[in-house]
Amino acid sequence: MRVALFITCVNDTLFPGTGQAVVTLLRRLGCDVEFPQAQTCCGQMHVNTGYPEEGRLLARHFVDVFAEYDAVVAPSGSCAAMVREQYPRLTRATAPAAVPAAGTSADATVAGVAPAGRVRVPSSGGPVSFADEVAALTPKVYDLSEFLIDVLGVTDVGAYFPHRVTYHPTCHSLRGLHLGDRPTRLLEQVRGLELVPLPGADECCGFGGTFAVKNPAISAAMCGDKVHNVVSTRAEVLCAADNSCLMHIGGTLKRQRTGVRIMHLAEILAATEVTR
């Protein structure tokens, strides 16, 4: 199985340690991982801010980079959700109007129109639309915890992390990917780790990509409440499966001098007696 890492542009640029932890962890579990150098960004910021054309270009690029792999693993719930949820919509938007021209049968319409997103002609078979390529790729894109539990079939990854930890399930991992309790099941198996529940865990932290910039007052109020809940757990570490949300909450935790550290799930799962 050829497994590609999709490290995401935010992790690549600002949180390289998370990507390194993913590599360490997956190698320890016997996985041979590749990092396709051509990867850039899933396009979430553009699409969610209202720039679907730019987003579509980045989606096109993403599909070209990752189409050949058997699995794509991302340490980000929101970027994985972007690919799985939004890419099919982006391809629908490029598809031609479903109204057949007068006199053509429905069958002729399906075969006869050239979709705007059509780019590749594979070696065998007929032309493949962008929608087909996306449909083929999206089931192979996994968030890290899904890949560990659903594909590799492990919950005990051999980690050791003797600290008090609380977990924030980010909105996109909760309601976009439906990760459920996968991340906490993984954390519960970490030796030495004390997992404490976060009050109001399923409430949004107020990041929302450009929302934090466009609606700073509401965003700050939401994050303030989230931080209040984090501090109330007396945890040393706030863990999540998405560094964007962690950056947002962590920025406030730091500004308020709370002393609570942020760590990506991958970093805790990669930790062992040797590293800590």
Added chain:
Amino acid sequence: MSGGNNTFLGMPAFPENAAAAVQNSQLRFNLRKATHTIRGKRAGVVAELPDWMELRQAGKEIKDHTLRNLERYLLQLEEAVTEAGGHVHWAADADEANRIVADLVKATGETSVVKVKSIATQEIGLNEALQAEGITAYETDLAELIVQLGDDWPSHILVPAIHRNRSEIREIFQDKMADWGRAAPEGLTDEPSALAEAARLHLRERFLSTKVAVSGANFMIAETGTLVILESEGNGRMCLTLPETLISVVGIEKLLPSWRDLEVFLQLLPRSSTGERMNPYTSAWTGAVEGQEFHLVLLDNGRTQVLADEVGRQALRCIRCSACLNVCPVYERAGGHSYGSVYPGPIGAILTPQLRGMSSAVDASLPYASTLCGACFEVCPVAIDIPEVLVHLRGKAPHARAERLGMRAAGWVLNRPGRLGRTQRLGSRLRRFVPKRLPGPLSGWTNTRDIPDIPAESFRDWWNRTDGGAR
């Protein structure tokens, strides 16, 4: 005078309204308490039904089917209502609807009407339009009465006075009730039962003396021409039965094909809105009842335009339950008035810009009044994918030039791995010069948060240098 959409015109954009609202600690406290209470109640009664997801799917499909065949069912409804002795009027927009209602009231020779809580009539600013014609409209829904007496705007679909607490309500009753009819009793306390009794006495006079009523409807049934209202206080039933003339103003999307379809919605709506298994009062009427004259005003006001948008049209499935408001973290902090419309919260953020267009500052900002957290979609009883519609509308919203340039530049960098790598290395080299507080539009973020340190090396450079950690 309170109410209609005209009052909202010229409002600043959502972020400014919300920034002011979030400073109001009383408002935040009231909203947090109310929305958390009702969201807990909703979750409890929804969990009781093992087939909730099937019901939700059925609600979605019935609504979609109706919307796809709207013209056919509307004509069927018109025929059935007429057959049953009612009169049907078609209103393309707010002005036409208001004119029809004003003319109908004037024809009765009356100068006042009682109203059942109706969001459609608030959408078109009916109370103000009637006032201009010398007709006074009296709200009879308790929360709507509070809003009207307080010369205020509704801020929630189900609980229009959710932003008021009971001591504020007591003050409003004491100060204003006398101007509108029977005064508040002496020594009124802020006990809920005392406030309810004051409203009951005030309204009773109104019900018994007014000969014309204006209502909305939760559902219209095409096969029989029946209108249905679900309510909690009984004021609706008084308005529907006592007056000699009943005028119902209803959005064309409130249609259901048959009585059988109602079964689904009588389960979905009360559980989603008030967190009850069944609402206390369900009233249904078909055409003109004995001695009563009945008029139905079918309101378009932008709805057919919404129907033409393949993604956006799902907003027309909305049954106005307000579950999305009660779970929305943005609504909870911004309050209903920030949305500049009678439709606040997540559903308002997608419905208002579609009904009104995005030419005003507040309407253009509404698609951005969400973090896309998805809580609204999860609770919606007719499965409106609100985040999907928000993103779709953002694609159509006007963008500021600076943002457009920034997004294009980011797209240019991100479109090639080489450009991204060079930008990362430039950032790393300059990382000591990145200020802790960013300028311009990004300052909103760094006002309350520390930006993360830029690492010395990006992941891709680390991978290349160490051969993926092997060296």
